[in-house]
Amino acid sequence: MSQLLAATVAAPSALSGGANVIAVGVLLAEFGMFRQALLRDQVRLYIAQSVLISALAVVVAATRHLPDLYALAALSFALKVVVVPFVLRRLLRGIGAIGGDPRWSTGDTDIAGSHTLGVASTVLLAIGVAAFGFFTVAALGIRSPVLPVTALSVSVAVILVAFVLMIVRRDVISQAIGFLSLENGVSLTALVVAAGLPLILEIAFLFDLLVAVAVFGLLIRVHHGRAESMSTADLTSLRG
Amino acid sequence: MLLLTLPLAAALASLRVPLWGARAITVASGAASFALALALVPTAAHRDVACLRFLRVDAVSAVFLLATGFLYAVVAVYSVGYLSGGHGRPPRYERRVWAGLNLFVWAMLAAPMMSNLALLWVAIEVTTVISALLVAVEDTDGAAEAAWKYVLLASGGLCLALLAVIFAYYAGAQVLGQSYDLGFTQLLHAAPRLPHTAVELAFVLAVLGFGTKMGLVPVHTWLPDAHSEAPTPVSALLSGSLLAVSFYAILRFYQVTQAAVGPAFPRNVLLVFGVASLLLAMLYLFGQRDLKRLLAYSSVEHMGILAIGVGFGAPAALAGVLLHVLAHAAAKGNAFLGAGVFVRKLGTKRISAIRGGLDLLPWSGPLFLVAIFALGAMPPFGLFRSEFEIVAGGLGSGGYAAAAILVVAVTVAFLGLASSVTRMLMLPGTPPGDGAPDRVPSLVAGSADQARAATAVASRPARAVARGEPSGWMVLPVVIGALALLVLGVHPPAELTELFGRAVALLRGTAS
Numbered sequence: 001m002s003q004l005l006a007a008t009v010a011a012p013s014a015l016s017g018g019a020n021v022i023a024v025g026v027l028l029a030e031f032g033m034f035r036q037a038l039l040r041d042q043v044r045l046y047i048a049q050s051v052l053i054s055a056l057a058v059v060v061a062a063t064r065h066l067p068d069l070y071a072l073a074a075l076s077f078a079l080k081v082v083v084v085p086f087v088l089r090r091l092l093r094g095i096g097a098i099g100g101d102p103r104w105s106t107g108d109t110d111i112a113g114s115h116t117l118g119v120a121s122t123v124l125l126a127i128g129v130a131a132f133g134f135f136t137v138a139a140l141g142i143r144s145p146v147l148p149v150t151a152l153s154v155s156v157a158v159i160l161v162a163f164v165l166m167i168v169r170r171d172v173i174s175q176a177i178g179f180l181s182l183e184n185g186v187s188l189t190a191l192v193v194a195a196g197l198p199l200i201l202e203i204a205f206l207f208d209l210l211v212a213v214a215v216f217g218l219l220i221r222v223h224h225g226r227a228e229s230m231s232t233a234d235l236t237s238l239r240g
Numbered sequence: 241m242l243l244l245t246l247p248l249a250a251a252l253a254s255l256r257v258p259l260w261g262a263r264a265i266t267v268a269s270g271a272a273s274f275a276l277a278l279a280l281v282p283t284a285a286h287r288d289v290a291c292l293r294f295l296r297v298d299a300v301s302a303v304f305l306l307a308t309g310f311l312y313a314v315v316a317v318y319s320v321g322y323l324s325g326g327h328g329r330p331p332r333y334e335r336r337v338w339a340g341l342n343l344f345v346w347a348m349l350a351a352p353m354m355s356n357l358a359l360l361w362v363a364i365e366v367t368t369v370i371s372a373l374l375v376a377v378e379d380t381d382g383a384a385e386a387a388w389k390y391v392l393l394a395s396g397g398l399c400l401a402l403l404a405v406i407f408a409y410y411a412g413a414q415v416l417g418q419s420y421d422l423g424f425t426q427l428l429h430a431a432p433r434l435p436h437t438a439v440e441l442a443f444v445l446a447v448l449g450f451g452t453k454m455g456l457v458p459v460h461t462w463l464p465d466a467h468s469e470a471p472t473p474v475s476a477l478l479s480g481s482l483l484a485v486s487f488y489a490i491l492r493f494y495q496v497t498q499a500a501v502g503p504a505f506p507r508n509v510l511l512v513f514g515v516a517s518l519l520l521a522m523l524y525l526f527g528q529r530d531l532k533r534l535l536a537y538s539s540v541e542h543m544g545i546l547a548i549g550v551g552f553g554a555p556a557a558l559a560g561v562l563l564h565v566l567a568h569a570a571a572k573g574n575a576f577l578g579a580g581v582f583v584r585k586l587g588t589k590r591i592s593a594i595r596g597g598l599d600l601l602p603w604s605g606p607l608f609l610v611a612i613f614a615l616g617a618m619p620p621f622g623l624f625r626s627e628f629e630i631v632a633g634g635l636g637s638g639g640y641a642a643a644a645i646l647v648v649a650v651t652v653a654f655l656g657l658a659s660s661v662t663r664m665l666m667l668p669g670t671p672p673g674d675g676a677p678d679r680v681p682s683l684v685a686g687s688a689d690q691a692r693a694a695t696a697v698a699s700r701p702a703r704a705v706a707r708g709e710p711s712g713w714m715v716l717p718v719v720i721g722a723l724a725l726l727v728l729g730v731h732p733p734a735e736l737t738e739l740f741g742r743a744v745a746l747l748r749g750t751a752s
């Protein structure tokens with residue numbers, strides 16, 4: 001990635017190299033979610049992704065002297081690495097999808113079979129979509145004051161891949177995590193092109209995420225209570 | 241300004257009180273909000289009102305506040321009739337609906353008052369989560385499915401809209417420096433100097449993102465599900481108000497984009513989405529089996545008309561669009577509330593199971609017919625005037641093809657709507673007693689008492705229902721709505737015309 005950068009920018013600094021590495025890490029975590037058959041691991045990947053993004057926020061704050069971003073990094077760390085995974089895990093345990101009682105281990109197999117396509121074709125599709133996003137954004141000619149524009153391309157790729165994840169998975173938890181990682185991709189974009197966004201607005205966004213997670217959780221419970229499974233395969237009665 | 245948010249917050253807090261208190265408070269706060277929105281009209285027609293740095297109302301937002309305020313008042317009254325009696329549900333259900341209703345309206349009133357694109361986005365996302373809960377409150381398989389699809393699609397769409405907000409920030413920051421806060425007026429002032437690519441990208445993302453909430457065609461799929469499975473008062477609010485509020489967000493982006501890159505680009509984008517919505521919705525109106533889904537597709541159609549109207553961009557068309565927002569709120573509110581009476585009365589949403597509506601419901605039957613005619617833009621009502629203005633504006637500004645499509649599609653859509661509804665209302669149900677005795681043996685045909693008793697049986701046959709309205713509370717709001725439609729159609733008040741004039745000037749970027 002840094003070679004690619006060297007071709008476009010005269011002198012790639014340690015910062016831009018590092019930023020790109022982090023952005024690519026986020027994208028890899030997104031791809032990892034396709035592979036995961038266990039809910040638990042998917043939540044772990046989400047945590048890893050969120051940690052990377054908070055780290056990037058700290059890096060930007062330190063190098064560009066934007067003290068607001070420290071607060072943002074701390075907040076997003078607290079929310080996305082601690083609170084949201086906690087809520088998700090509780091939810092999963094509450095309905096028996098992970099851990100605890102072995103009788104309920106079906107929750108784990110449930111999601112393994114929730115691909116509408118095979119893993120290989122899904123990943124191929126995602127690579128295609130990600131490449132599309134990557135090169136389209138590069139062609140737009142948007143320049144960022146704080147981070148190399150490659151990071152923007154990668155973040156758009158993350159967003160598109162998150163959509164693929166939401167589309168091909170047929171269970172509510174994967175879809176919810178797809179949405180959350182979609183939001184991570186948007187956060188990454190925000191870091192690249194809108195690092196100076198006032199703190200109060202960022203807090204509003206994060207608060208909003210929290211509310212959304214609570215509602216997602218509630219609806220997952222409702223769904224599980226009615227359908228006795230995590231699968232969305234039987235959500236087909238409303239059409240036309 | 242603050243007055244508008246206060247009654248709602250008060251209503252929320254007071255939902256700990258007994259149920260009758262919740263009813264009274266909601267009705268009062270609905271009426272008060274509408275009165276406040278009305279009081280705002282003369283001021284907003286002449287200048288922009290700003291307050292507390294985050295709140296700002298101009299003529300455009302006043303139109304949307306008026307629509308939401310009106311529906312709030314109407315729906316509050318209706319819900320008293322709709323929710324009372326319990327119908328086999330725990331009191332918890334009624335309390336949840338009241339609380340959710342107030343919160344939902346609060347978020348929808350807050351959205352057009354935000355001075356800032358980011359906060360506007362936050363308000364709209366809040367409407368999503370609250371309304372998703374309100375869909376799920378119904379506690380049926382269908383409602384759970386609809387709520388899940390709704391929250392997933394709408395949140396995904398709003399993520400794109402957030403991306404649009406971020407690119408709008410990026411574009412603004414190029415001109416205004418890193419530390420501006422996405423304030424709408426600032427952005428509009430700086431618009432001529434904004435970088436084109438970023439603004440265009442933001443606009444397309446905004447149309448796609450907020451369009452998901454508004455029900456524009458490729459991304460409308462959640463809409464019929466949520467509208468048909470939600471409790472009726474919520475359906476009315478979703479359709480008349482929530483879609484309009486999302487449209488408001490698109491209008492704001494439209495203003496900025498128009499000032500930055502000229503009018504042609506945003507208009508073409510909206511025309512494409514609008515025509516697609518109109519055509520697809522028109523087809524779905526035929527052969528629809530579910531009454532509320534029928535009305536939901538009619539909403540998609542009308543949102544398409546709004547998008548096309550802005551796509552024309554002529555002053556007449558824009559004035560038509562704003563009038564259309566108000567008239568659509570009243571008409572679609574009426575239609576959903578009327579449909580709710582049918583559903584309550586007959587216990588089914590299937591169009592083929594509803595017959596003889598005019599006989600059964602002496603008030604709601606004719607009123608429902610009026611609402612459908614109004615939705616189909618028949619002459620004495622507001623929607624006729626607004627669609628006429630949109631078409632006239634379209635012809636005037638050279639959008640002949642789109643105007644022609646609009647006229648044809650609206651007519652066809654009306655046919656689809658009217659054919660189902662007239663069958664519901666006019667075809668006689670078989671006389672009472674024909675179908676009844678074999679399913680409820682104890683029932684002697686013609687006896688009013690026993691017919692009423694039969695309505696209490698859960699699996700009652702539809703035809704054993706006695707003539708009469710379920711509740712006066714459910715008729716009054718529909719009468720008010722019909723009157724409002726008539727006023728809008730025959731002679732809109734002078735203040736309103738002034739308001740539209742100012743709003744059109746703002747939208748065209750020619751206001752002083």
